[in-house]
Amino acid sequence: MVNLAYIALGSNIGNRHANLTNAIKRLVDHPDIHLVNYSSIYETEPVGYVEQDLFLNMVIEINTCLNAFQLLDRCLKIETELGRKRDIRWGPRTIDLDILSFNQENIKTENLIIPHPRILERAFVLIPLLEINSDFHFPGIEKPITSLLNELPDKEGVRIWKQKNGEDVFELIGS
Numbered sequence: 001m002v003n004l005a006y007i008a009l010g011s012n013i014g015n016r017h018a019n020l021t022n023a024i025k026r027l028v029d030h031p032d033i034h035l036v037n038y039s040s041i042y043e044t045e046p047v048g049y050v051e052q053d054l055f056l057n058m059v060i061e062i063n064t065c066l067n068a069f070q071l072l073d074r075c076l077k078i079e080t081e082l083g084r085k086r087d088i089r090w091g092p093r094t095i096d097l098d099i100l101s102f103n104q105e106n107i108k109t110e111n112l113i114i115p116h117p118r119i120l121e122r123a124f125v126l127i128p129l130l131e132i133n134s135d136f137h138f139p140g141i142e143k144p145i146t147s148l149l150n151e152l153p154d155k156e157g158v159r160i161w162k163q164k165n166g167e168d169v170f171e172l173i174g175s
């Protein structure tokens with residue numbers, strides 16, 4: 001079975017652009033993960049723990065034969081390989097890979113909650129998601145992304161950093 005998943009990426013340590021592109025390359029190096037679409041890259045003000053550097057954020061859409069837990073393992077492995085440390089809960093990070101949605105499934109376990117629990121409050125996720133799928137609906141939530149975004153106070157902190165169709169943006173991303 002082919003599953004459709006959306007993954008949010010974020011980085012605010014080191015070469016943030018390289019961290020995003022390396023993470024995507026490692027994901028799609030897996031024979032059962034295929035990149036379907038990707039957003040522009042946005043520079044965003046930190047949410048939560050605000051005394052840290054600006055993030056680069058983006059969202060990708062993938063097809064995969066992996067199940068949600070196998071995909072989570074893959075994401076965690078890539079985070080570790082790229083040097084992610086888990087010192088401060090909401091703190092700076094080399095790379096963060098969050099599975100936002102997996103088909104229209106609701107999953108609630110100790111290690112994995114899908115849809116991602118804080119997604120509805122995060123403009124740095126909703127804006128890139130809207131860019132690649134304006135029809136996206138979260139399971140059990142009637143409102144379209146545009147309405148969810150309108151209700152958010154912090155979207156001023158999200159700015160395009162590299163437009164998807166810019167010349168030099170995504171030459172590193174292949175599937």
Ligand code: GSY
Pocket residue numbers: 009010011044045046047048049055057089090091096124
């Ligand atoms: O949830 C992902 C990590 N994170 C981010 C992020 O990716 N971007 C912004 N702007 N703020 C964040 N706070 C946390 S925690």
